[in-house]
Amino acid sequence: MATQKGIIRGGISIFFVTLLLFGFMRLNAEEQIDGNLPQISEEVQEEIKEAEFNAGEVIIGHIVDAYEWHIADWGNTHLTIPLPVILYDQGEWHLFMSSKFHHGKAAYKGFEISTEGMQKGKIVRKDANGDFVQPIDLSLTKNSLGVLIHSLLIILIFLSVSKAYRKRERKAPKGFQSLIEPLILFIRDDIARPSIGKKHYERFLPYLLTVFFFIFFNNLFGLIPIFPFGANVTGSIAVTGVLAFFTLIVTTFSGNKNYYAHIFNTPGVPWWLKIPLPLMPIIELVGVFTKPFVLMVRLFANITAGHTIILGFISLIFVFGQASLYAGYGMSVLSITMSIFINFLELLVAFIQAYVFTLLSAIFFGMAVEEHH
Amino acid sequence: MELVNPGLGLIFWMTLAFGIVIFILKKFAWPSIIQALKDREQHIEDALLAADRAHEEMKKLQIDNEALLRRAKEERDVIMADARKLRDKMLDETRQKANDEADRIVENAKVRIENEQKAAMVAIKNEIAKISIEIAEKILRQKMESTKEQKDYIEKLIEKSPLN
Numbered sequence: 052m053a054t055q056k057g058i059i060r061g062g063i064s065i066f067f068v069t070l071l072l073f074g075f076m077r078l079n080a081e082e083q084i085d086g087n088l089p090q091i092s093e094e095v096q097e098e099i100k101e102a103e104f105n106a107g108e109v110i111i112g113h114i115v116d117a118y119e120w121h122i123a124d125w126g127n128t129h130l131t132i133p134l135p136v137i138l139y140d141q142g143e144w145h146l147f148m149s150s151k152f153h154h155g156k157a158a159y160k161g162f163e164i165s166t167e168g169m170q171k172g173k174i175v176r177k178d179a180n181g182d183f184v185q186p187i188d189l190s191l192t193k194n195s196l197g198v199l200i201h202s203l204l205i206i207l208i209f210l211s212v213s214k215a216y217r218k219r220e221r222k223a224p225k226g227f228q229s230l231i232e233p234l235i236l237f238i239r240d241d242i243a244r245p246s247i248g249k250k251h252y253e254r255f256l257p258y259l260l261t262v263f264f265f266i267f268f269n270n271l272f273g274l275i276p277i278f279p280f281g282a283n284v285t286g287s288i289a290v291t292g293v294l295a296f297f298t299l300i301v302t303t304f305s306g307n308k309n310y311y312a313h314i315f316n317t318p319g320v321p322w323w324l325k326i327p328l329p330l331m332p333i334i335e336l337v338g339v340f341t342k343p344f345v346l347m348v349r350l351f352a353n354i355t356a357g358h359t360i361i362l363g364f365i366s367l368i369f370v371f372g373q374a375s376l377y378a379g380y381g382m383s384v385l386s387i388t389m390s391i392f393i394n395f396l397e398l399l400v401a402f403i404q405a406y407v408f409t410l411l412s413a414i415f416f417g418m419a420v421e422e423h424h
Numbered sequence: 425m426e427l428v429n430p431g432l433g434l435i436f437w438m439t440l441a442f443g444i445v446i447f448i449l450k451k452f453a454w455p456s457i458i459q460a461l462k463d464r465e466q467h468i469e470d471a472l473l474a475a476d477r478a479h480e481e482m483k484k485l486q487i488d489n490e491a492l493l494r495r496a497k498e499e500r501d502v503i504m505a506d507a508r509k510l511r512d513k514m515l516d517e518t519r520q521k522a523n524d525e526a527d528r529i530v531e532n533a534k535v536r537i538e539n540e541q542k543a544a545m546v547a548i549k550n551e552i553a554k555i556s557i558e559i560a561e562k563i564l565r566q567k568m569e570s571t572k573e574q575k576d577y578i579e580k581l582i583e584k585s586p587l588n
Contacts, residue, residue: 111427169429171429217456220460235461265442287430292430355427
């Protein structure tokens, strides 16, 4: 109960803090515009255009990965944490801080952050022909750092829970342990055992538990907008892709004879669907890869959608505020109410998506180890 | 496009981080947690089974006790009935004996009374006879002054008296 209250309180505070951050940014920008309006020069006009609120850009900007960790804007001052950029290009390693790019406005050592096309947001280099090429980019981006921080927290949490189990042998769970235990039992008894079967489920349990808690905690941490949280980890396709890839690897390596026979020589299918044109094997083989692909897209899309809606509601305040200050104030009441509602929904989604990912992984493992019957 | 264009760096760091998380948790966290849960479940199951067994045993014991009690009651009833019968018999016998004794005593008394009566009659008869004789003597003495008269009278007496 106490934890639940804590989560709710956290959720509410998320909004006020977000609002405050946006509010400061907005107010300062507006003062600046008001002060500069009478004597407009070309340069200032450009600046105003930049300062004009573009909801789409703001939302995408908050969702996608970045080379720096943006915390707040204060007038023209950007409060950001620069992150290390690691590049391998033309047989050479380049290591420097992202502050060298001056928030994407400057190039450094010939590298710059692309602003358009397929490579938008990525570091590129102009080659001799004037084309932009991407170097091998292992930069510790915002989401990368987020993943590392969250992983560290998850490791610490579960090592302490594990210690509690060793210390309190045969006793009822206590403290954080009692928050985690129902989830562990849920995954064991309602996901792993029915999906994989009594004989094999224990082998996959550590992976399923890790995946579930990794996604669940990352989803929750992603909802907290204050550093060191707030990196949109599970809403980036690279992260969900890696998770799905792990599931694919585990499925592939634990598949038994029966599983592969089902793929390459599907029983109960007329022979002419297999020879001379291996239609069924191709379809089955594609199916092997679509399963994790769907896992990747589902988690990514759900988390991204939630964040987009919340940011959309917050942006509404500023869109209205641009028309009239009072409309902005009026809109803020509705926006915040709706954002709070969506945030509660997001808490639910955080759990459901972790559950779905784990359940489907378990079902795939169950297919891989299914005995012939 | 930016949204669904995965960065190589993020893929690299994510693989590294998730790999480390899996490795550490699988090695240091999950085994003890899963084992502890299993142990506790086993412990609870055992305890429940033991409680069930104890309950069953108690029930059996109770049934035994009831049977014992019932047998004891039956035995008591039998003993009581026997005692009652014995008592009645004894009472009857005693009463019979008492009656017999009383009868005997009364009979004895009757016999004795009869004897006494007979004895008394004999005594009275003797006395009367003695007295009569004395009287007769006296009368005779008076009357029988003469020998002749004496003789007559004696003859009369002898004639009258039944000779036995």
